[in-house]
Amino acid sequence: MAKNEQTSPKAAKAASAVLRDDRTGGKSKTAAGSALNQAPDKSKKGKR
Numbered sequence: 001m002a003k004n005e006q007t008s009p010k011a012a013k014a015a016s017a018v019l020r021d022d023r024t025g026g027k028s029k030t031a032a033g034s035a036l037n038q039a040p041d042k043s044k045k046g047k048r
Helices: 009-020 026-037
Strands: none
Touching: 009 026
16 A cells, blocks of 8 residues: 555545444444544644
8 A cells, every 4th residue: 555545534534433333343443443544634723
């Protein structure tokens, strides 16, 4: 996998929903966690 691959914001939102859903299976949560791990950090410009 390339070092610069990132999950899109739409996919990251879907992955977050999967992780929060108690009905989701373990393999789905693993895949969602992997996707979120590749998501870019939210920018906090001007905030400290």
